[in-house]
Each structure stands twice: as C-alpha cells, then as structure tokens.
Amino acid sequence: MSARVSYKHVKDxxxxxxxxxxxxxxxxxxxxxxxxxxxxxxxxxxHRALRELAEAGLVERRRRSGTRVALQxxxxxxxxxxxxxxxxxxxxxHYCYQRLSRRQVGADPMLRERLxxxxxxxxxxVRCVHFAGATPFQFEERWINLEVVPEALEQSxxxxxxxxxLLEHKPWSRVxxxxxxxxxxxxxxxxxxxxxxxAMLVIERxxxxxxQVITFVRQSHPGHFYxxxxxxx
Amino acid sequence: MSARVSYKHVKDxxxxxxxxxxxxxxxxxxxxxxxxxxxxxxxxxxHRALRELAEAGLVERRRRSGTRVALQxxxxxxxxxxxxxxxxxxxxxHYCYQRLSRRQVGADPMLRERLxxxxxxxxxxVRCVHFAGATPFQFEERWINLEVVPEALEQSxxxxxxxxxLLEHKPWSRVxxxxxxxxxxxxxxxxxxxxxxxAMLVIERxxxxxxQVITFVRQSHPGHFYxxxxxxx
DNA sequence: GAGTGGTCTAGACCACTTT
DNA sequence: AAGTGGTCTAGACCACTCA
Numbered sequence: 428m429s430a431r432v433s434y435k436h437v438k439d440x441x442x443x444x445x446x447x448x449x450x451x452x453x454x455x456x457x458x459x460x461x462x463x464x465x466x467x468x469x470x471x472x473x474h475r476a477l478r479e480l481a482e483a484g485l486v487e488r489r490r491r492s493g494t495r496v497a498l499q500x501x502x503x504x505x506x507x508x509x510x511x512x513x514x515x516x517x518x519x520x521h522y523c524y525q526r527l528s529r530r531q532v533g534a535d536p537m538l539r540e541r542l543x544x545x546x547x548x549x550x551x552x553v554r555c556v557h558f559a560g561a562t563p564f565q566f567e568e569r570w571i572n573l574e575v576v577p578e579a580l581e582q583s584x585x586x587x588x589x590x591x592x593l594l595e596h597k598p599w600s601r602v603x604x605x606x607x608x609x610x611x612x613x614x615x616x617x618x619x620x621x622x623x624x625x626a627m628l629v630i631e632r633x634x635x636x637x638x639q640v641i642t643f644v645r646q647s648h649p650g651h652f653y654x655x656x657x658x659x660x
Numbered sequence: 661m662s663a664r665v666s667y668k669h670v671k672d673x674x675x676x677x678x679x680x681x682x683x684x685x686x687x688x689x690x691x692x693x694x695x696x697x698x699x700x701x702x703x704x705x706x707h708r709a710l711r712e713l714a715e716a717g718l719v720e721r722r723r724r725s726g727t728r729v730a731l732q733x734x735x736x737x738x739x740x741x742x743x744x745x746x747x748x749x750x751x752x753x754h755y756c757y758q759r760l761s762r763r764q765v766g767a768d769p770m771l772r773e774r775l776x777x778x779x780x781x782x783x784x785x786v787r788c789v790h791f792a793g794a795t796p797f798q799f800e801e802r803w804i805n806l807e808v809v810p811e812a813l814e815q816s817x818x819x820x821x822x823x824x825x826l827l828e829h830k831p832w833s834r835v836x837x838x839x840x841x842x843x844x845x846x847x848x849x850x851x852x853x854x855x856x857x858x859a860m861l862v863i864e865r866x867x868x869x870x871x872q873v874i875t876f877v878r879q880s881h882p883g884h885f886y887x888x889x890x891x892x893x
Numbered sequence: 894g895a896g897t898g899g900t901c902t903a904g905a906c907c908a909c910t911t912t
Numbered sequence: 913a914a915g916t917g918g919t920c921t922a923g924a925c926c927a928c929t930c931a
Contacts, residue, residue, distance in 0.1 A: 431901060431925095446831050446869070458916065469902045474918075491910040491916045504837055506739040506890045598679045604737055604890040608841035608861040608883030626859040626883070628841040636679070650841030650859070657739045657837040664906095664920060691897065702921045707899075723898045724929040899927075908918075 432468035437476035440466075445485065445496050452498045456486070459494075483659070504657040508604065508630075511557045511565055511590065511646075520559035524588050527554040527618075531580075532570070541633065542572055542640045549573045551580065553589050556618055563619045564653075569644040575636060593634075593642060601635040608650065619649050626650035665701035670709035673699075678718060678729050685731045689719070692727075716892070737890035741837070741863075744790045744798055744823065744879075753792035757821050760787040760851075764813075765803075774866065775805055775873040782806045784813065786822050789851055796852045797886070802877040809874060826867075826875060834868040841883065852882050859883035 441462075444450045456462075459477065463470040477494055480486045484503060488494045515522040532552045534544050542550070551571040557564050569589050571579045576597050584592065609629050616623045627647045634641045674695075677683045689695075692710065696703040710727055713719045717736055721727045748755040765785045767777050775783070784804040790797050802822050804812045809830050817825065842862050849856045860880045867874045 433900075442833070446833060448831075452831075460916090469904095470917095471903090471919090472901065475900090477917090488917065489910075490908070490918075491912095491914085493916065504739045504741060504835060506737045508737060595685065598681070598685075600675070600679065602737060602892050604888075606839065606861070606888040606890070607886065608859040608881075610843075610857070610859045610883070624843070624857050626841040626843045628839070628861075648841075650843070653840065655837075655839040657839070659835050666919075693897090702923095703898095704900090704922090705920060708919090711899090721898065722929075723927070724896055724931095726897065895929100895931085897927100897929085900925085902922100902924080905921080906919085908916100910914100910916085912914080 432466050432472060434472045434475040434479075437462065437466055437468065437473055438479060441476060441480060442485070450496050452496050454496050455492075456494050456496065504659040506604070506655060506657040508632075508655075510594070511567075512588070515557065515559045515564055518559065520562075523558040523560070524586075525556045525558070526583075526585050526588075527556065529553045529584055531573075538570055538643070541631075541643045542570065543633075544572070544640075553584050555584070555588060557588070564648065566615055566618045566647045567644060569642060571642045572640055575639045575641050589642075590644070597636060597641055599634045599636050599641055603633045603635075605631045606655065607631075609647070611647075615647060619647065621649055628653050628655070630655075665699050665705060667705050667708040667712075670695065670699055670701065670706055671712060674709060674713060675718070683729050685729050687729050688726050689729065737892040739837070739888060739890040741865075741888075743827070744800075745821070748790065748792045748797055751792065753795075756791040756793070757819075758789050758791070759816075759818050760789065762786045762817055764806075771803055771876070774864075774876045775803065776866075777805075777873075786817050788817070788821060790821070797881065799848055799851045799880045800877060802875060804875045805873055808869060808872045822875075823877070830869060830874055832867045832869050832874055836866045836868075838864040839888065840864075842880070844880075848880060852880065854882055861886050861888070863888075 441456070450456050459470050459473045462473045466473065477486060477488065481488050485497055486494050487497045512522040530552055532550050534542065534548050534550055538550060551573055553569045553571070555567050557567065571589065573579060576593070578596065582592055607629050609627050611619065611621045611623060611625045611627050613623045615627065616625060619627070627650050630646045632644050632646070674689070683689050692703050692706045695706045699706065710719060710721065714721050718730055719727050720730045745755045763785055765783050767775065767781050767783055771783060784806055786802045786804070788800050790800065804822065806812060809826070811829065815825055840862050842860050844852065844854045844856055844858045844860050846856045848860065849858060852860070860883050863879045865877050865879070
C-alpha cells in the first residue's frame with residue numbers, strides 16, 4: 428500500500444526537525460538504523476539523506492560518535508563562474524573580442540608565486556578585452572605556463588580567446604579564485620571605458636592540471652554593472 | 661583475491677580518461693552497466709562515481725541518452741563566507757563591534773523587492789561597523805523582517821551583533837549572495853577610514869527560512885585589503 | 894516501446910573511534 | 913571490544929526521454 432520512502436523524504440523530515448528546533452545545534456540525532464526503522468526504509472536510504480545534509484554543512488557525522496546537528500558558524504555557497512562569451516550572449520548582447528598583446532616572458536617573483544613555479548619557466552603573456560556589443564565588459568590579463576601547455580605557442584589568440592582555447596584544449600582539475608575590488612588605473616580605465624578611479628570587480632584565477640598551474644589570469648570588470656551571484660539551499 | 665572496487669577508484673579512472681583526452685568533451689562514455697562490467701563491480705558503485713562527477717560538473721547525464729563528458733563552459737566553485745568575528749580573529753586581530761543605529765522602518769519599494777515581501781511589513785533597520793583591532797573591517801547595513809523574527813525587537817544589538825544573534829536564534833534554509841564593487845560615498849568612507857571614491861567590495865545577502873526572507877544585509881569592505889576566496893577540485 | 898539513468902532493498906563486511 | 917557510520921553487492925523496479 429504505502430509508497431517506498433525516498434531519501435528526499437527522509438532529508439526533508441530531518442531538515443524540518445532541525446529547523447523547528449526539535450533537534451538543536453550540537454545535539455545528537457538518532458543513528459541511521461534507528462531512523463531507518465522509524466521511517467520504514469533501508470539504512471542506505473537514510474545514509475544518503477544524511478550524507479547530503481553533511482555535504483551541505485547542516486549535520487556533522489563521525490563514526491562511532493554518531494550524527495550531530497552542526498553549529499552553523501559559516502556555510503558554503505556555490506559560486507558560478509560562466510564563460511565570458513556565454514555570459515555576454517545570455518544578456519542578449521553580441522560578444523566581441525579584441526587581443527591587445529601577446530608575448531613570451533620569463534617568470535618574475537610575483538608570477539613564480541602565483542603560478543607556483545619551482546624553477547624558472549617561460550610563460551606566454553596575453554592581454555585582451557571582451558566586449559558586450561560596443562561596451563567593454565572585461566579586461567583580461569593572462570599568463571600561460573608553457574611547460575604545461577607548450578602548444579599555446581602556436582596560437583596567436585587573435586581571433587580565439589585564450590580562455591576558450593584552453594578550455595577546449597587542456598582539461599583542468601582544480602581552480603582557485605580570489606575576488607576583490609580595486610580602483611581603475613588610468614590605463615585600465617581607458618580599456619574599460621571608465622573614469623580613472625572607478626571601482627572594478629577583479630577576479631584572479633589559478634587553474635591546475637594535477638599538481639601544476641596551467642594558467643593565472645586577472646579579469647577586471649566595471650564595478651557599476653557587473654555582479655557575481657552565489658547561492659545555497 | 662582482488663579487493664573490492666570502490667567508487668573512488670572508478671571516479672579516478674574516469675577522471676583520468678577525461679583528463680588524458682581519451683574521452684573528449686561532448687563525447688558519450690560507456691553506460692553504467694558496461695563500466696560496472698569492465699571494472700568488475702556493482703552498477704551502484706559506478707553510479708555513485710558518476711553522480712559525484714556530475715555534481716562537480718565534469719559530466720552530464722541524461723536518462724536514455726547516457727553520460728557525456730561536459731563541455732566545461734562554466735564550473736562551480738565553493739565560496740566560503742565565514743562569520744565576521746571569526747574571520748577577524750583568524751587573522752590574529754582583536755574583534756570589535758560598534759552599533760551605529762537601530763530603528764523600526766516600513767518597507768519601501770526597494771526593500772519590498774529585496775525582502776520579497778508581498779505586503780507592507782515592519783522591518784528593523786540596524787547599521788553597524790565591525791573592526792579588526794582599530795581598523796574598520798566591514799560596514800554593515802541590515803534589515804530584519806519582523807514578521808518572521810518578531811523577537812528581534814527585544815534586542816538592542818548594542819553589544820551582540822545582529823548576524824551572531826540571528827545565527828544562534830533563527831536557523832535558515834537558503835541564502836543568496838550578490839557580490840559587486842562600488843566606490844565609497846563620503847559617508848561610507850568616513851565609517852571605513854577610506855577616502856571618498858575608494859573601491860569597496862560589497863556583499864549583499866538574503867537569508868531565507870522556508871519561503872520567507874529573514875533578513876537582507878549589505879556588507880561593505882575596504883577593497884584594498886579584503887578578498888573573497890573560492891575553490892573547487 | 895525500449896533503453897538509459899535514478900533509486901530502493903536487505904544484507905554484509907569494513908574502518909574508524911571511543912571505551 | 914564494541915558501536916557507529918561508510919561502502920559494496922545483486923537484484924529489482926521506476927522515471928524519463930527518445931525513436
């Protein structure tokens with residue numbers, strides 16, 4: 428007669444008991460087997476529900492100790508960072524790209540740190556601007572590690588933006604972002620159609636392939652219309 | 661004789677084949693049963709490996725169609741937003757808090773939109789500054805929905821910051837962040853020890869309890885030393 | 894209608910942690 | 913040593929989507 432009990436059902440019920448205050452932060456909740464019995468389902472079903480709640484940071488689990496309601500000191504949100512061209516086209520604007528410069532450089536101390544280089548390496552330095560229609564959307568300054576991606580030397584990046592070429596050419600395994608605000612220098616203001624000193628949202632990103640950094644990039648956006656969005660729940 | 665095959669083992673092997681280019685972006689990979697056969701494990705084991713890869717955005721799965729290597733157009737990073745006081749204390753600085761104002765207000769159109777209010781509601785408006793030692797770290801302007809948290813009226817927030825009180829008092833289920841850069845107004849510059857026009861990193865956050873917004877807050881940080889970090893992998 | 898992923902089961906054993 | 917979560921199995925049925 429009764430439908431099978433889904434892990435979502437279990438998850439919702441546990442959530443409800445946490446939100447209603449029936450199970451308070453720090454408190455131990457019943458063990459998997461007990462919950463499975465009370466819901467009339469298999470332990471695996473309860474396990475999956477609790478595992479997802481643990482991944483979301485709502486409960487903390489330990490073998491032998493059991494499962495506790497987490498003390499919500501901080502919680503993680505998911506930040507989506509789309510490809511520039513799609514982001515622009517999603518607004519209905521025409522995507523346009525301009526390469527400013529491309530040259531081989533050595534790694535100065537700043538770059539050696541940013542790219543986690545252990546020795547002197549040759550890098551490809553590319554500067555470009557991404558436009559939404561006629562409006563500058565993002566100024567990009569990028570260094571590509573030629574030890575990891577030597578094929579980049581064969582690319583002029585005049586018509587294919589480096590981000591797209593890299594995405595399609597070199598799969599990555601890990602990424603790190605640093606987000607900050609900065610005032611536009613005279614040079615950047617010129618590229619982004621801003622006044623000197625206008626606020627910009629700056630994203631610095633390092634992309635890894637296994638243990639090596641593929642590329643380090645600094646992307647600057649006009650602060651008055653660009654936003655990042657992150658959510659959780 | 662052979663050890664059982666773990667889902668992590670399967671996950672690593674699939675990842676390896678993607679990274680090595682053996683399975684290219686957009687390409688269909690073998691179905692779960694075929695992989696299970698080739699690994700000599702149960703289909704559930706393969707399923708879990710592929711599910712996690714799908715959650716990480718590396719593959720895309722559809723019933724009937726099968727599993728494809730994702731075109732990595734965008735990928736999600738996890739943004740950790742800690743509690744201000746802990747964030748400051750983690751740097752070794754002393755955390756200090758000052759309430760600037762607290763008053764009841766009605767919901768103007770801007771607030772009704774931000775707080776997703778369907779009708780006129782009373783809100784508690786609190787302005788405060790968080791310090792790292794003697795240095796202003798964050799200016800906070802917050803509106804609390806008194807329909808959801810009427811008990812907030814009993815709090816003066818003179819010594820207990822509203823974020824901490826809310827965290828401990830009202831569990832939340834969902835959160836949304838908007839991150840942008842802005843130039844400091846004269847008033848904000850004064851509060852944050854900046855010059856007028858200096859870049860600030862601004863985080864706007866809405867926190868939900870079920871279908872209702874608990875609070876809307878705008879947090880402004882000096883741009884020259886505050887950064888957000890996000891990672892994935 | 895058929896083929897794929899999505900989920901649930903019932904049982905088993907393993908791994909970690911505390912007693 | 914014992915108790916809890918973590919995982920794997922083998923099989924089953926369901927749900928979605930495509931032809």
